[in-house]
Amino acid sequence: MKTEQAVNQAFEKGDEAVHRPHVSDARLVEEVRGGDRDAFRDLVLRYEKKLYRVIHRFVHNDALAEDLVQETFIRIYENLDQFDVSRRFGPWLFQVGVNLTLDYLRKKKRRGTTSLFSEISSEKSLDPGAEDPREKQDVNEEVRRVLQEIPEKYRTVLVLRDLEHFTSAEVAAIMKRKEATIRWRLAEARNRFKELWTERMKEANESPVEKDGE
Amino acid sequence: MSCHCAKNRNRLALLVDRDSVEELPEDIRRILANCPTCREHYELLCAAMNSLHQVQCEEAARLEKSLWPQLAHRLPEPHVQGLRYPEWKRKFVPLFSVTTACLALLIVFVGNRPTQNENRVYQTAINRGTSYSPLQYPTSFNVQDTSSHIPYSIQPYTEPFSQGDYPGVKSDFPDALEAQLRELLRQQKLRQGIE
Ligand SMILES: [Zn+2]
Numbered sequence: 001m002k003t004e005q006a007v008n009q010a011f012e013k014g015d016e017a018v019h020r021p022h023v024s025d026a027r028l029v030e031e032v033r034g035g036d037r038d039a040f041r042d043l044v045l046r047y048e049k050k051l052y053r054v055i056h057r058f059v060h061n062d063a064l065a066e067d068l069v070q071e072t073f074i075r076i077y078e079n080l081d082q083f084d085v086s087r088r089f090g091p092w093l094f095q096v097g098v099n100l101t102l103d104y105l106r107k108k109k110r111r112g113t114t115s116l117f118s119e120i121s122s123e124k125s126l127d128p129g130a131e132d133p134r135e136k137q138d139v140n141e142e143v144r145r146v147l148q149e150i151p152e153k154y155r156t157v158l159v160l161r162d163l164e165h166f167t168s169a170e171v172a173a174i175m176k177r178k179e180a181t182i183r184w185r186l187a188e189a190r191n192r193f194k195e196l197w198t199e200r201m202k203e204a205n206e207s208p209v210e211k212d213g214e
Numbered sequence: 215m216s217c218h219c220a221k222n223r224n225r226l227a228l229l230v231d232r233d234s235v236e237e238l239p240e241d242i243r244r245i246l247a248n249c250p251t252c253r254e255h256y257e258l259l260c261a262a263m264n265s266l267h268q269v270q271c272e273e274a275a276r277l278e279k280s281l282w283p284q285l286a287h288r289l290p291e292p293h294v295q296g297l298r299y300p301e302w303k304r305k306f307v308p309l310f311s312v313t314t315a316c317l318a319l320l321i322v323f324v325g326n327r328p329t330q331n332e333n334r335v336y337q338t339a340i341n342r343g344t345s346y347s348p349l350q351y352p353t354s355f356n357v358q359d360t361s362s363h364i365p366y367s368i369q370p371y372t373e374p375f376s377q378g379d380y381p382g383v384k385s386d387f388p389d390a391l392e393a394q395l396r397e398l399l400r401q402q403k404l405r406q407g408i409e
Binding site for chain 1: 223224225227228230231255258259261262263265266267268269270272274275276277280281282284285286288289290
């Protein structure tokens with residue numbers, strides 16, 4: 001069931017663009033603290049792709065995800081003095097990024113502009129002209145919709161663990177919760193997703209008759 | 215047979231990402247083989263998670279260009295906040311320490327300077343063997359109390375250095391106090407038959 005991508009290291013860093021891959025994060029953090037801006041560039045290159053992908057999972061908007069990634073790195077830069085280098089840099093970065101994203105979405109939800117988690121256009125997935133409602137795009141939309149119906153604390157675990165393949169320990173570090181709590185939430189999230197997904201599939205199997213009649 | 219289907223739900227959910235049923239623990243395999251409810255739940259879980267993983271593969275967004283060029287402009291000025299302070303400390307703290315030590319020595323020296331008039335009634339705390347901080351030199355006195363303990367209440371010295379005096383040593387007694395002291399001195403001399 002696991003894809004090749006799934007086996008990748010969760011805190012996988014960038015790619016060929018990464019400078020000085022042999023230098024540890026802790027060392028780079030120390031260098032930035034010493035006033036070396038290039039060391040911070042190395043940290044950005046190391047993590048920006050993964051961070052962008054994770055944030056994009058929540059906002060589904062390229063420009064917004066880019067803004068949030070930048071904002072995350074700015075926060076990190078500003079608070080680097082307080083970072084304990086004996087701890088891992090990755091979980092801290094993703095913790096800041098995920099919290100910033102969820103805060104943004106919560107505020108947006110409070111203002112009533114959109115539902116939490118995504119900016120799905122409603123007309124897209126309910127396209128009556130689509131020949132096969134299970135076309136890839138539709139499946140993706142459906143999955144997103146179902147995810148949206150799951151409460152945030154479960155959904156976040158599901159995204160980080162099942163979509164981005166962080167380990168339970170890493171999700172625990174990102175969400176500042178005990179690993180046991182994360183495992184419990186993951187089980188709950190998967191069960192809720194399963195219930196909702198099964199319901200959707202049943203509805204989809206029953207609806208083609210209706211569609212044909214239209 | 216009896217099966218705790220509700221209890222098994224969470225366990226099954228945590229085992230759903232195993233690649234095959236063979237990888238499941240023995241007791242779970244037995245449950246799946248014997249309980250249709252648990253089996254159905256597990257199969258539907260697998261189907262749902264498959265759809266989720268499909269999205270994971272197809273929908274993963276890619277950052278085409280590095281954000282560093284934009285980010286570099288938005289970062290606050292070179293991260294020297296943490297640097298500036300230690301450097302400042304390194305340069306100036308020794309200088310301040312030496313100056314403070316010199317001042318303290320000067321104050322102690324002045325405080326201990328032997329008085330020419332041995333008949334002085336008032337004494338410094340140092341003369342009486344009472345320790346005090348030079349920065350807490352008393353400014354108010356209680357003359358009535360001439361017993362062995364400290365003859366005045368100690369109040370922190372908060373005023374700047376007084377003009378024409380050594381730093382930290384305060385000599386501007388209130389007029390009434392000075393008059394009282396003169397009177398005491400006069401009476402003492404009278405008793406000794408000097409006058
Ligand atoms: Zn059962």
